[in-house]
Amino acid sequence: MDRLTQLNWDDLKFFLAIARAGSARKAAHGTGANHATVARRLTLLEEMLDARLFDRSQQGLTLTRMGETLLPYAERMERELAGASRAISGQDTRIAGTVHVSIPYFMVNTPVGEHIAAFTADNPEIQIALQASNQLASLQRHEVDVSIRYAKEVAGDMVGTVLAHCQKAFYCAPGLAKRMADNGGQGIDILGWNEPHDESDAEWIKASPFPNANLRHRLAEGASQTLFATAGLGLCILPCFYGDAQPGLIRAPYHDPIPDRTLWLLYHKDIRDTARVGLFIDYMTTNIRKHSSDF
Amino acid sequence: MDRLTQLNWDDLKFFLAIARAGSARKAAHGTGANHATVARRLTLLEEMLDARLFDRSQQGLTLTRMGETLLPYAERMERELAGASRAISGQDTRIAGTVHVSIPYFMVNTPVGEHIAAFTADNPEIQIALQASNQLASLQRHEVDVSIRYAKEVAGDMVGTVLAHCQKAFYCAPGLAKRMADNGGQGIDILGWNEPHDESDAEWIKASPFPNANLRHRLAEGASQTLFATAGLGLCILPCFYGDAQPGLIRAPYHDPIPDRTLWLLYHKDIRDTARVGLFIDYMTTNIRKHSSDF
DNA sequence: ACATAGCGGTGCAAATTTGCGCCACGAGGT
DNA sequence: ACCTCGTGGCGCAAATTTGCACCGCTATGT
Numbered sequence: 001m002d003r004l005t006q007l008n009w010d011d012l013k014f015f016l017a018i019a020r021a022g023s024a025r026k027a028a029h030g031t032g033a034n035h036a037t038v039a040r041r042l043t044l045l046e047e048m049l050d051a052r053l054f055d056r057s058q059q060g061l062t063l064t065r066m067g068e069t070l071l072p073y074a075e076r077m078e079r080e081l082a083g084a085s086r087a088i089s090g091q092d093t094r095i096a097g098t099v100h101v102s103i104p105y106f107m108v109n110t111p112v113g114e115h116i117a118a119f120t121a122d123n124p125e126i127q128i129a130l131q132a133s134n135q136l137a138s139l140q141r142h143e144v145d146v147s148i149r150y151a152k153e154v155a156g157d158m159v160g161t162v163l164a165h166c167q168k169a170f171y172c173a174p175g176l177a178k179r180m181a182d183n184g185g186q187g188i189d190i191l192g193w194n195e196p197h198d199e200s201d202a203e204w205i206k207a208s209p210f211p212n213a214n215l216r217h218r219l220a221e222g223a224s225q226t227l228f229a230t231a232g233l234g235l236c237i238l239p240c241f242y243g244d245a246q247p248g249l250i251r252a253p254y255h256d257p258i259p260d261r262t263l264w265l266l267y268h269k270d271i272r273d274t275a276r277v278g279l280f281i282d283y284m285t286t287n288i289r290k291h292s293s294d295f
Numbered sequence: 296m297d298r299l300t301q302l303n304w305d306d307l308k309f310f311l312a313i314a315r316a317g318s319a320r321k322a323a324h325g326t327g328a329n330h331a332t333v334a335r336r337l338t339l340l341e342e343m344l345d346a347r348l349f350d351r352s353q354q355g356l357t358l359t360r361m362g363e364t365l366l367p368y369a370e371r372m373e374r375e376l377a378g379a380s381r382a383i384s385g386q387d388t389r390i391a392g393t394v395h396v397s398i399p400y401f402m403v404n405t406p407v408g409e410h411i412a413a414f415t416a417d418n419p420e421i422q423i424a425l426q427a428s429n430q431l432a433s434l435q436r437h438e439v440d441v442s443i444r445y446a447k448e449v450a451g452d453m454v455g456t457v458l459a460h461c462q463k464a465f466y467c468a469p470g471l472a473k474r475m476a477d478n479g480g481q482g483i484d485i486l487g488w489n490e491p492h493d494e495s496d497a498e499w500i501k502a503s504p505f506p507n508a509n510l511r512h513r514l515a516e517g518a519s520q521t522l523f524a525t526a527g528l529g530l531c532i533l534p535c536f537y538g539d540a541q542p543g544l545i546r547a548p549y550h551d552p553i554p555d556r557t558l559w560l561l562y563h564k565d566i567r568d569t570a571r572v573g574l575f576i577d578y579m580t581t582n583i584r585k586h587s588s589d590f
Numbered sequence: 591a592c593a594t595a596g597c598g599g600t601g602c603a604a605a606t607t608t609g610c611g612c613c614a615c616g617a618g619g620t
Numbered sequence: 621a622c623c624t625c626g627t628g629g630c631g632c633a634a635a636t637t638t639g640c641a642c643c644g645c646t647a648t649g650t
Contacts, residue, residue: 009305
């Protein structure tokens, strides 16, 4: 009999998940299965191949030499499957179905989110599966159809369309704005991002429109920045399309917006053939460019 | 969630089997599963991909355009898996386990079979899985580790080692041999292979050591040839290593053996690293070459 | 020295998948 | 006109797989 026919191809999926996660439990969490199942599938695969693929320890599972040999084959299988998935949906000419979109968390309550929402109104047959996350989903593995990113440049085997060249500006609570004067920020606090410690005289402040301002607090994400700034604790610097959307913030006076990063719409070149995805891409591109002054 | 993670990779195995077999029942027979299971896995796969892959009819299942799109991806996945299988077993340095061998049916009762049998005696830890069949098993898909073939040439992405340059000869029953004279086969019947009809004066007989012989009967395989010849119905032409092994036949007088095809030992280049397979290959090569006069 | 958190392994009951046997249907031969 | 064979689909009982709850263990941090 054919020996490969006996083998369960699906077990390779678990093998990959374990190899990436480093433990059966994490792999189980990632795949949606139970850790016992994952471990058992692996054991079965090892029996079928008559080869130990992982060394078991209390810290998790680490690849053996055999496992490292298998890994690239499993990865290529996964790549083929992702390609198949794209090719299949590429032949789907129906203006219906689900478009899977990934955006950074902070973009949900901005014009970007509004345009996505507006798209669904125009296309009642299309569902949007929105995945707001700070870790970018893989277009390669076809986890999502479209990814919207805010970056200087993008790389990889995908197509990147520029939606808008954005600007950033300083924002603050209205009360703080009233107290400001045209003195280069003298006596005003600035909320920093996560710079290294003890850089209260950061270079970028000296080069900013408020060189005399004082750097206080270090906040890692826009939400925290917004929180502190709304409380009147200082100026924060935000992308305009985000800052303008915050009800408790206004642009700080005595400065003009500063060129910032670029808003990208990314997708795998094959996926554009899918009718509903192509439609979404076109809609976002034209509508956001039409309102480029918002960014 | 990751959409490809939901999909059962194993379903593509069934997809491939159906695409090749043309019907769920044949595919089931080939894979060892039930036809209902095969059909249900396909339905599930189609639901997952949201695409009809086969057109159902009473004659079986035929690929849709979607299915044809998917096919090459599934084939590449299978190829990767076969490669993985070879690579894994290639790291197996134990002189133990099973060597899967494929030989043409007629070779079982010949010195080839005897050498295979002798190999097992020298290596008690190694099992031989012998697959005697006229349709050659796929080394590509790793259905077998080693294939022994009788041909003029071999092609494909595999390694071919010459075991012996063989000879063929005319064989007949001992009683018929006694009645023969040195007259070019006058009055003697020759058993043909499956030539087209109405070629009783075939060219190859004119060029043979018995140009005056009469062509009778057309028999497709060596077993039938042997049957008729043993019954004294005429001369048949057989590879020497096969004819010599037939108890009811002797070489016909008044001619010398004629150069024939070559005995090949074929294997995928990766599989030689597997210790037990390498051992088998070496054993067969050296021992058959040592007895090359038998062929 | 202790507590905690995360790891792989395992027994058991529930959920899922499978194989079997049957159905209706249509093509091809008699 | 009839019969046979092979097809996909479906219901039901058996077999398998899964998830859950544990276990013992070991690093890590308190």
